[in-house]
Amino acid sequence: MTYRGRFAPSPTGQLHFGSLVAAVGSWLCARHANGQWLLRMEDIDPPREVAGAAASILATLPAFGLVADAPTLFQSQRKAAYDAAFEQLRTADLVFPCTCSRSELAASGGIHRDGRCVKPARPERTPAWRLRVPDVEVTFDDALQGPQGENLRELVGDFVIRRADGFYSYQLACVVDDAYQGITEVVRGHDLLDSTARQIWLQRCLGLPTPAYRHLPVVLDADGNKLSKSAQAWPIDPADPTPTLRRALAFLQRPLPTLVTDVDGLLAHALIAFEPALLPQCSGNSFA
Template identity: 45%
Template sequence: MSYIGRFAPSPSGPLHFGSLVAALGSYFQAKANGGQWFVRIEDLDPPREMAGAAELILQTLKSYHLFWDGEVVYQSQRHELYQAQIEQWLLTDKAYFCQCTRKQIKELGGFYSGTCRHKNINDASMSAVRLAMEYPVENFQDLRHGQIDIPPALAKEDFIIKRRDGLFAYNLAVVLDDIDQGITEVVRGADLIEPTGRQISLYKMLGQPEVSYLHLPLATDKNGQKLSKQNYATAIDIDNPVPTLLTAMQFLGFNIPKNIATSPIDDILLWGCKNWDLTLLPNTLQQIHDS
């Protein structure tokens, strides 16, 4: 099977250094394996999105010469796909409506215990939709870090696939999109390790072959907080991209020769594709604990 990877940012703001690290890691991994690299805009949550952010993200990728293959996919245009799968599961009792609140779940220990699983609730307007967990995943293999263990209570939880407010859940959308696009490997930040087990369980539920996973180190600020749009991380420079590009590559473990650092941006990226080495990546899990 030929390699197909992707970078899938949410348009809640411009790309910052942490998101550039994720873009570069997924790009280098795809190109080092002779594969394709897709871009998907994960615009599932309108209240959190910034007007014009999707276009700015694409403009930024172009300014860094991170040119994608194929057409850009927008999750906001794929609601029918998500809803059709949910309806199929509801009809076959593989999913159900749930009216439990976050407060109620917290009072029960923080993990959902399946309270509404057999209540036969039919009021969709006041309910979330949960998947009846059939394939709990308590560990998976990360390409850099080996076996990652997931707490059993979290692995066995019936998780939400559509929210009470009518928005589709990230876990459902990302798996359906990855399957539809033929993604063979997911390369992303270490902050997304936790939902990986749930996503693998969805592959099993759908009878689809699982993808492989690589989680990259998290860029943090001076206080140890993950760089994110929610933490007001600074947008990266799109007018003079080379210095930030080099810094991000060094963060990913590259030891860049001086003659390469002073080369045109396309030559820098080509050198990066040829010299990409997973064993040089910093210890992602340690960065998670420190952040």
């Protein structure tokens, strides 16, 4: 099977350094395997989207030498596929409508574990739909972070796959689209490691293949905060990409030639003797 990797940003802002590290890491793994590198715009949450962010991200990546091998897949155009997956789950009685609010679930730590809505029918409320989660341990071997295990019922409970406002969750859309795009390995930030068990369980429920997973360290700011939520998460500059690409490759512990000054040359050099297993495991401070 041909290796297929992907970078899947959300258009909640312009591309910042932490996202660039994830993009470069996934690109390196795909090119190392002589495979394909795909793009997916995860634009399924309109209330959180920033106008123009999707176009800005897609215009910025090529400036850093990151060019996809196929047209970008937009999740906003994939509702029919998510509807079909949702109906498959509903037909199998794996989901249930729930009108419980966050405040009503506070007593159980915000976790729903009943497999059904515990509140009486409330026709005035549009329900969210939750996936029933049994008392099972979902295990997987992350290619970078090692063996992982999570009891979904205890840690996340019956999780939402379609919100009350009608929008599908990241978990469902991600699973459906990874299968549709034929992704063989998901390379992404460590902050999404705790989503993996839920996605694997959804794959099993839907009869979809499970890709390999490799979770890269998250870029932190000088105060130890995740860069995407930091005041220092300024957009990267596509007009002057070389210094920022150098920083991204250094973060991923790739040796850098001093005489190479163009992005294509830097990426080509980074692939020399590249081994995905030698990527860093732990998050680091990019401003140190």
